[in-house]
Amino acid sequence: MAKFINGANGTFSGKVGSVIGASWRGIHYLRGLAKKSTVPPTEAQVAQRLRFALVTKFLSPLQGILSVGFRHIRRLTAAQFSMAVKRNIEQAVIGAAPDFELDYPAVTLSDGGLFIPLTSSLEVAEGSVTLTWDPTPNQFGGASNDVAYIVVHNVERQLFITTDTPATREDGEAVVDVPAPFVGQTGHAWMFFASHDGRKVSKTVYLGEVTFQ
Incomplete structure (x- = not known):
């Protein structure tokens, strides 16, 4: 369901049919719904999703600490968390799909x-x-x-x-x-x-x- 902003003659936020109304930094815009891909993921894509899920689950409780450890990334917790996830996927995941594991000595919480x-x-x-x-x-x-x-x-x-x-x-x-x-x-x-x-x-x-x- 969409809702009007500033009355019926204003912009709207939310979903109407196949269109989504949103805003970014005060700029209102419309975009279409993303189409679901019918192409099955490759083995590399599946493996990367497994790595991402493993690291995200591990780091999620530590977002407050990661906001300190990756403070240089910008003052946005989401960006700092994303950088921490990226860094640990690259450095701290070992094994082969689907049995990936964390290499605990290689885990990084700061930079x-x-x-x-x-x-x-x-x-x-x-x-x-x-x-x-x-x-x-x-x-x-x-x-x-x-x-x-x-x-x-x-x-x-x-x-x-x-x-x-x-x-x-x-x-x-x-x-x-x-x-x-x-x-x-x-x-x-x-x-x-x-x-x-x-x-x-x-x-x-x-x-x-x-x-x-």
């Missing part, structure tokens, strides 16, 4: 030139995962108040957890509380840094695979 710690690690304890890194900033690209964005993924449950409060570079450590139902299951952890004002971002650091305790 930029902010200084990455020279060393980082994680330690698993009962009910927690502790992440540590070198807190020393680099005089060319880091500051003590850079914010650490930490993501821990539960593979079996397809869920993400992070710290209760953001840590900073100078903290050198962050603790992620692990829910009891996660015990015995497998996880992966990543982190990246963003400047306090969010203008500068580092690349993603893969911290490793864990078995939750």
